[in-house]
Amino acid sequence: MSTDTDTETQPHVGCVIGDDGRITFDLPPGSPEGQQLLLRLRPKKGQPEKTVHVLDFEPAGERHCAVLNARPVLTEGRWDVYLLQEPGSQRQRPRAGLRDLRALVDGHRRPRPSPLAVRIPYVTKDGHLAVRAWLRDAHAEAEGIDVSARSMTVRARLHGASLQEGSVVSLRLRGAGATAVTVEPRAGDDGRSLSFTVDYAELAAGAPPGGGVWDVFVRPAAQAPSMRVGRLLDDLADRKKIVVYPAADIGGTGLRPYYTVDNDLSVEVTGKP
Incomplete structure (x- = not known):
């Protein structure tokens, strides 16, 4: 000792x-x-x-x-x-x-x-x-997350890529293969900044009994590979226990955005009836 x-x-x-x-x-x-x-x-x-x-x-x-x-x-x-x-x-x-x-x-x-x-x-x-x-190779940096009782809105910026035709935000249910919820991003004038809003009710309905985790991705163009949305470009090496967002309740199901151990953005679903 x-x-x-x-x-x-x-x-x-x-x-x-x-x-x-x-x-x-x-x-x-x-x-x-x-x-x-x-x-x-x-x-x-x-x-x-x-x-x-x-x-x-x-x-x-x-x-x-x-x-x-x-x-x-x-x-x-x-x-x-x-x-x-x-x-x-x-x-x-x-x-x-x-x-x-x-x-x-x-x-x-x-x-x-x-x-x-x-x-x-x-x-x-x-x-x-x-x-x-x-x-x-490319990265979608989360620059801000606004949470409400029904949804979350994420502002992000692309590095190493730009938004083009066919771009989409997808939330993939971890461990569930192809299960995903898609959202159309709102592009900024520079082609790199974007925002998107995720409806918590859709995530709650798509999660299995007992809950699950939705990982957040951006595909910047129709034929481009998807990239994780995360927060890497500041002075915090580990965000998970430092940056904590409030949870929302949707019919007895709790939903909360959070950063993983790799500083990537996900949404946790807990307590699903």
Whole structure:
């Protein structure tokens, strides 16, 4: 079991992220020279480790910094941060220092190149530094959700795609194959912004006994692949327990929009008679 003393003596690594996704990691003043930073793509349960990046710390005034450039992009997933006291030495998990994420706060307002590459440094449950990464050919960013007693209205913006003839919003019942509810999006003048309203009664009627989950997708054109609607372009690595929307009651059935563990938008149906 760790103690407060253990926490205080563990090394700390801070970071600053730039508008282009570049992350500069820094060690406190007086840290030993010759250290390296290792980023490891967290493997799925039971799978071996496959991908790592090793960065050198270089002197920068009184501190030492290691820079993860915007390219190459990171594979989508969670990246754990480690320190190496010297090349090839045993890994050590650092505590999270100061994280400057101001460049990410209004990230949903800026145009993004394709493929969309997102990085958000965050603190793990046990206080260590990690990086959340997304990598998608195209993405529909949820910019606002208005909920009422009968429906929800979503405002979104496309990155890496534009609305064309045949565009459609679909809510797919998770685990139910082709079961879906479709809604026609309202397109903005720029061809990238859109909004749509979902009637809760239709979702409640289509859910199985006991409830279910509807995942939200946008297909920007008739022959284009569908993309998930989500919120990736700000400073929150995990939205599910932070951004909580109120539930509505439709004849004893509860409906609530929420963000999944991947920050994608879904609607939960519970308590269906």
